[in-house]
Amino acid sequence: MAEIAVDYDGLIPNNVGLNADPRLRRALEQWHPTYLDWWKDRGPDGFQDNLVYLRTAVGVDQEGWAKFGYVRMPEYRWGILLAPQVEGRTVGFGAHKGEPAWQEVPGEYRAMLRRLVTVQGDTEPASVEQQRLLGATAPSLYDLRNLFQVNVEEARHLWAMVYLLQKYFGRDGREEAQDLLRRRSGDRDTPRLLGAFNERTPDWLAFFMFTFFTDRDGKMQLHALAQSGFDPLSRTCRFMLTEEAHHMFIGQTGVGRIVEATCAAMKKAGIDDPHNIARVRALGVIDLPTIQKRANLHFSLTLDLFGSELSTNAANAFNAGLKGRYLEDQIDDDHVLSGATYPVLRLRDGAVVREDVPALAALNMRLRDDYVADAESGVERWWNRIIERAGIDFRIALPHVAFNRRIGEFASIEADPAGNLLSAEEWARRRDDFLPTASDNAFVASLMRPERAPGKFAAWIAPPRTGIDNKPGNFEYVKLA
Numbered sequence: 001m002a003e004i005a006v007d008y009d010g011l012i013p014n015n016v017g018l019n020a021d022p023r024l025r026r027a028l029e030q031w032h033p034t035y036l037d038w039w040k041d042r043g044p045d046g047f048q049d050n051l052v053y054l055r056t057a058v059g060v061d062q063e064g065w066a067k068f069g070y071v072r073m074p075e076y077r078w079g080i081l082l083a084p085q086v087e088g089r090t091v092g093f094g095a096h097k098g099e100p101a102w103q104e105v106p107g108e109y110r111a112m113l114r115r116l117v118t119v120q121g122d123t124e125p126a127s128v129e130q131q132r133l134l135g136a137t138a139p140s141l142y143d144l145r146n147l148f149q150v151n152v153e154e155a156r157h158l159w160a161m162v163y164l165l166q167k168y169f170g171r172d173g174r175e176e177a178q179d180l181l182r183r184r185s186g187d188r189d190t191p192r193l194l195g196a197f198n199e200r201t202p203d204w205l206a207f208f209m210f211t212f213f214t215d216r217d218g219k220m221q222l223h224a225l226a227q228s229g230f231d232p233l234s235r236t237c238r239f240m241l242t243e244e245a246h247h248m249f250i251g252q253t254g255v256g257r258i259v260e261a262t263c264a265a266m267k268k269a270g271i272d273d274p275h276n277i278a279r280v281r282a283l284g285v286i287d288l289p290t291i292q293k294r295a296n297l298h299f300s301l302t303l304d305l306f307g308s309e310l311s312t313n314a315a316n317a318f319n320a321g322l323k324g325r326y327l328e329d330q331i332d333d334d335h336v337l338s339g340a341t342y343p344v345l346r347l348r349d350g351a352v353v354r355e356d357v358p359a360l361a362a363l364n365m366r367l368r369d370d371y372v373a374d375a376e377s378g379v380e381r382w383w384n385r386i387i388e389r390a391g392i393d394f395r396i397a398l399p400h401v402a403f404n405r406r407i408g409e410f411a412s413i414e415a416d417p418a419g420n421l422l423s424a425e426e427w428a429r430r431r432d433d434f435l436p437t438a439s440d441n442a443f444v445a446s447l448m449r450p451e452r453a454p455g456k457f458a459a460w461i462a463p464p465r466t467g468i469d470n471k472p473g474n475f476e477y478v479k480l481a
């Protein structure tokens with residue numbers, strides 16, 4: 001099938017042939033003003049009239065998806081872009097394995113599919129809302145621009161899901177699309193659908209941890225949905241993954257640059273002991289134990305997004321061919337999972353044990369395991385290597401999956417970061433050793449002062465190795481004048 005070229009002239013840039021589908025175009029054009037109201041009301045606070053050096057996707061090929069230029073955020077060209085259709089693509093797993101991939105919603109799975117799209121869609125505007133106040137305290141123009149890049153792309157991901165809802169789900173879909181703009185992160189009455197997306201992102205360390213840990217959950221979910229037998233969902237998610245990679249880059253380098261600044265300041269001051277928190281903080285940098293506590297918090301909150309270890313919903317979505325496993329098409333098995341088992345961590349008589357269960361029931365656990373492995377290698381590669389090179393005796397380690405959980409097998413117990421079960425009293429006594437305290441957070445907050453001169457960086461974060469789009473160090477990523 002010939003590719004539809006990107007139409008970049010209309011109100012909504014797209015490669016889905018919007019001009020040939022007046023009903024859909026009308027639905028999207030009606031949604032657009034409400035969307036813009038949402039963006040102005042709940043998107044980045046301030047900076048809406050400033051020129052920001054942003055990347056806009058204008059195509060889905062190598063060159064097309066990264067066009068850089070100055071743009072005011074409300075004028076950003078949010079578009080609907082799908083990865084190219086693969087000729088002869090078939091459903092890759094589940095009961096329909098081998099049948100042609102669906103181009104329309106299979107009637108029997110309509111409700112399940114709509115739910116998957118809605119839940120994914122809800123996370124996208126949620127993170128924009130969570131990050132809306134951070135512009136005021138950006139540690140540099142480079143970081144300010146990166147924040148806004150993430151924000152406009154998450155908003156584009158909302159567009160991507162709204163396109164699916166409006167194109168394929170009729171009136172229900174249009175209502176879901178409205179509700180995606182009605183819910184509010186952290187709101188008591190109309191919160192976002194998932195826990196971690198109702199948490200606060202109060203400072204830049206939280207922002208970088210969020211993009212490292214929580215955007216990485218997004219990556220795993222998008223990978224699983226990119227395997228979908230519903231082809232429009234697969235193509236949508238495949239393109240979103242190109243943007244998601246950049247969000248994690250911002251998280252891993254962001255925390256990495258904080259670690260780098262801390263290590264450099266410690267060495268300069270002749271401090272060997274990373275646990276001498278008072279002395280390290282007096283240097284105006286964030287001590288490594290506080291960074292560890294923040295990692296503990298964001299990692300455990302994000303694990304809850306994978307849901308219960310054992311899940312019939314996940315089994316049903318797999319059987320239906322709607323949501324696959326991470327890299328499903330590269331796994332060497334029958335892709336039906338008949339008779340297969342998978343090891344799951346369970347609580348048995350007060351201990352954490354590994355138990356083989358039917359693989360179909362354990363799909364959430366499997367995706368979470370893939371996530372943990374991915375996050376772990378990122379921590380090693382991006383953070384611990386910096387500490388090691390500085391010769392400081394400290395290692396950032398991800399806590400055990402039983403630590404600080406609210407959903408699933410370990411929701412009812414407390415455990416330390418090593419996975420040892422704790423009584424409620426022990427937890428209360430030692431909690432502050434594991435998770436950020438009010439005074440830790442107040443210290444981080446005290447560092448959050450904006451640095452707005454081109455090429456200047458707040459002292460608690462090192463400059464990046466290279467600029468965005470290879471721009472020089474003093475490039476004016478956001479024009480504030």
Ligand SMILES: [Fe+2]
Pocket residue numbers: 124153154157218244
């Ligand atoms: Fe996203």
Ligand SMILES: [Fe+2]
Pocket residue numbers: 154215218243244247
């Ligand atoms: Fe993201």
